Amino acid sequence: MAGCLNAEPIKQLGFLKWMEGTWVHESEGSSVRMTSRWIEGGKFLERSFDINMGTEPLKKLRQTVFWDPAKKQVRSWGVYSDGGFEEAVWKMKGATLFVSREITRADGVRGKAVSHWTLIDKKNCAWSSNKRSMGKEKFPDIPGTSLRKD
Numbered sequence: 001m002a003g004c005l006n007a008e009p010i011k012q013l014g015f016l017k018w019m020e021g022t023w024v025h026e027s028e029g030s031s032v033r034m035t036s037r038w039i040e041g042g043k044f045l046e047r048s049f050d051i052n053m054g055t056e057p058l059k060k061l062r063q064t065v066f067w068d069p070a071k072k073q074v075r076s077w078g079v080y081s082d083g084g085f086e087e088a089v090w091k092m093k094g095a096t097l098f099v100s101r102e103i104t105r106a107d108g109v110r111g112k113a114v115s116h117w118t119l120i121d122k123k124n125c126a127w128s129s130n131k132r133s134m135g136k137e138k139f140p141d142i143p144g145t146s147l148r149k150d
Helices: 011-019
Strands: 021-027 030-039 044-053 056-068 073-080 085-093 096-104 110-121 124-134 137-139 142-149
Touching: 011 044, 011 056, 011 073, 056 085
Parallel strands: none
Antiparallel strands: 021 030, 021 142, 030 044, 044 056, 056 073, 073 085, 085 096, 096 110, 110 124, 124 137, 124 142
16 A cells, blocks of 8 residues: 555554654755655554765664554664664653664664654654663664654
8 A cells, every 4th residue: 555645543543643744954964854754554663764974875764663562562664775673662651752773884883772753843843862872882772853843
């Protein structure tokens, strides 16, 4: 079944309805474009990210968000254009969505990060990330970044 903008998600994914459509962040020579659409009658949220530095593509991520009935949680699985992949667990706490990600790079090195998404209004959201590591290396937090709905 094709993707459908404005499709109704299943009950367990309803809190993600605001993500559908295209969201953009641009700053200091970099850009991120996130496009989300409901597929399979609202059972899955398919998201694609295009990350660019200047005019050069840096990385792409294709991600599917779904309800896992066995674990009774919202999860996702995604693949990166460089051959890496990630799995994540999604939880709402107050007005913020926490996405706990486990990442495997194309060379097999594993890492973790927690992404935070907060809807500000119908046209704006904020994203940040903390608890970031890859292998034994720790990385600094990424402070709040805004995205606007295109």
